[in-house]
């Protein structure tokens with residue numbers, strides 16, 4: 001009983017400041033954060049773990065959270081379902097999403113069923129989103145070199161206007177997007193990472209590709225697998241090759257991890273998921289945020305989650 005009372009107090013403390021460093025941003029289970037700053041506020045698109053069965057990632061819709069300060073988050077609810085894509089298989093699941101803003105429109109990139117990535121479009125960041133194409137943007141059966149599992153889309157729009165889509169498990173993929181953001185341009189390429197430490201055989205690409213740019217340098221971060229350590233590599237060109245640089249976030253007691261990094265007004269934050277909520281676990285994850293900082297030479301300082 002004493003332990004239960006302690007746990008209740010800890011949970012109460014955790015819930016008092018949702019979104020504080022290292023703490024779940026919501027009392028609901030959510031994962032695979034895709035944070036963006038649109039129209040004066042933060043929009044956080046996420047996989048819905050609340051409705052997972054508990055034994056798989058089997059929800060079929062995505063959730064949206066908004067915030068003005070990264071501390072207080074409003075749950076905007078379920079805002080899109082895989083059913084928006086009429087071509088999706090009836091049993092398709094909704095996994096790690098991505099969003100982008102261009103030409104006054106908002107684009108939502110969504111892995112559908114593990115073998116396709118769809119793209120939806122809206123005039124507002126909160127939707128409503130509609131299928132932008134009528135077929136998949138990436139289709140394993142249709143597109144050469146789409147890899148074994150085209151999931152986990154991530155988009156970077158470079159300073160010169162060229163947009164890049166990254167995705168994939170086990171082998172990271174990169175392809176240019178046309179300026180309409182709903183068609184690819186050129187071949188899908190394998191993204192090369194060199195220089196993994198030879199004394200750590202687990203240090204390989206697993207999933208969750210993410211690309212950001214800082215001071216002209218491209219930072220490619222990803223999860224090493226299952227369980228996943230969040231690591232990164234850098235390059236002078238978005239297409240690589242990338243050189244391994246180090247760990248951003250060490251293994252957490254959970255089978256997956258999935259990160260995103262945003263920068264605003266000179267400060268950066270790491271979004272990731274953990275299993276901190278009561279009842280949490282591999283399929284009941286919770287999104288948390290930590291400040292992310294750089295060394296003077298541009299390398300990323302490892303992030304250590306704040307303890308409750």
Ligand code: FUB
Pocket residue numbers: 031032047057095096151152207208256257258
């Ligand atoms: O949420 C389902 C899958 O788990 C995602 O696609 C991966 O990135 C991992 O987080």
